Amino acid sequence: MRSAKTGKMVSTEVQFDMQTKLDLITEHTIKDKGFKFTSLAHLLNEISLKECFYMLKKNKAPGQDKVTYEEYEDYLFTNIQKLVKRMKKGKYYPQPVRRVYISEGEGKVRPLGIPALEDKIVQMGITRILNAIFEPNFLDCSYGFRTGRSRHQALKRLDNSIMTKPVSHLIDADIRSFFDNVDHDWMMRMLGEKIADKNLLKIIKKFLKAGVMEAGKLYQTEAGTPQGGVLSPTLSNIYLHYILDLWAEKIVKRDISGYVELLRYCDDFVILVQYKNEAEEILDKLGKRLNKFGLDLSKEKTRLIEFGRYVKLNAKDKKPDTFDFLGFTLQIKPAKVNSR
Numbered sequence: 001m002r003s004a005k006t007g008k009m010v011s012t013e014v015q016f017d018m019q020t021k022l023d024l025i026t027e028h029t030i031k032d033k034g035f036k037f038t039s040l041a042h043l044l045n046e047i048s049l050k051e052c053f054y055m056l057k058k059n060k061a062p063g064q065d066k067v068t069y070e071e072y073e074d075y076l077f078t079n080i081q082k083l084v085k086r087m088k089k090g091k092y093y094p095q096p097v098r099r100v101y102i103s104e105g106e107g108k109v110r111p112l113g114i115p116a117l118e119d120k121i122v123q124m125g126i127t128r129i130l131n132a133i134f135e136p137n138f139l140d141c142s143y144g145f146r147t148g149r150s151r152h153q154a155l156k157r158l159d160n161s162i163m164t165k166p167v168s169h170l171i172d173a174d175i176r177s178f179f180d181n182v183d184h185d186w187m188m189r190m191l192g193e194k195i196a197d198k199n200l201l202k203i204i205k206k207f208l209k210a211g212v213m214e215a216g217k218l219y220q221t222e223a224g225t226p227q228g229g230v231l232s233p234t235l236s237n238i239y240l241h242y243i244l245d246l247w248a249e250k251i252v253k254r255d256i257s258g259y260v261e262l263l264r265y266c267d268d269f270v271i272l273v274q275y276k277n278e279a280e281e282i283l284d285k286l287g288k289r290l291n292k293f294g295l296d297l298s299k300e301k302t303r304l305i306e307f308g309r310y311v312k313l314n315a316k317d318k319k320p321d322t323f324d325f326l327g328f329t330l331q332i333k334p335a336k337v338n339s340r
Helices: 012-031 046-055 069-074 076-088 117-137 151-164 184-191 198-208 231-255 276-292
Strands: 097-105 108-114 169-174 212-214 217-219 260-265 268-273 303-306 322-325 328-331
Touching: 012 046, 012 117, 046 076, 046 117, 069 076, 069 117, 076 117, 117 198, 117 231, 151 260, 151 268, 151 328, 169 276, 169 322, 184 198, 184 231, 198 231, 231 260, 231 276, 268 276, 268 322, 276 303
Parallel strands: 097 212
Antiparallel strands: 097 108, 169 268, 169 303, 212 217, 260 268, 322 328
16 A cells, blocks of 8 residues: 555555554553653664655755765665664664754854754654654643644634733743753653663664764764754653643642743743733743753843733733744734723
8 A cells, every 4th residue: 555654655564563563652651651661672673764764855955974865765675774783783873963054044044954864764763652652741732843733723822821811921931042952861861751771762862962063073962952853853842841841730830829821832932921920930940940951041032021911901001012932923902992
């Protein structure tokens, strides 16, 4: 049959077998929240990694190895076979990510990480496994890079909360260079909450330490997630799930009297709060919380503003605050004064 995801002809038995294993992992983690998986690396086998190859996007720039999609596909069976053998022997090492800079106009540029094609294949395989394990544990407040969730859903929920909940203040937070500052030791400890397979954890750690190649010079990565690959968003969601989402849900909501709600799309998030004094307290504790895990709030971009349907009652003589979230600028219009 033809795979709905890849458009390639694959064995129905193979497709069913891999997806069944991932589904069983998900079922197990739902039934037993404290369970740790001890045997996962074997899922990165020849069959599953071939499927991962066809999940990748074509026509992407090659990484440090200069190997293109078409070149790798010409000898796919042999290439995957050799890759799996190296992984089983513990001799697989991801290549440094090739860093280039692309123009954003007006003289601005931003860095872009390009992993080697073979490393993208392995990252895809690991991502599928991690999603099967961690997705059921993620909270409803997070939307980024999750199946069946989108930025439009996040914006819709934000609008609904502002217009229906007792929100009068908003923490517009920005984590300084988040993807570059994820602490590797904490990251591995968080993965260890659900995974006890040392072989899989070793491979993930190799990705974290693979380094970056720029203009012929190798830069070691002592912090941060793999640039440009499919693995980075999933690792980031896991990291922020433990240090931010659970903190807001279990600690912040427990310790304050008013309404509070966190909405997050990967590292972009806002916190809706009812009372100003509690919003100030949350913002102070948020900075300390992030510091504990190697992160910092951007002082220039993080703000506490008045925002919500109740604020408009007091906004007759001033321009209401606005803030940007997921590419949109949000604003509460002042209420019209009833002259009667």
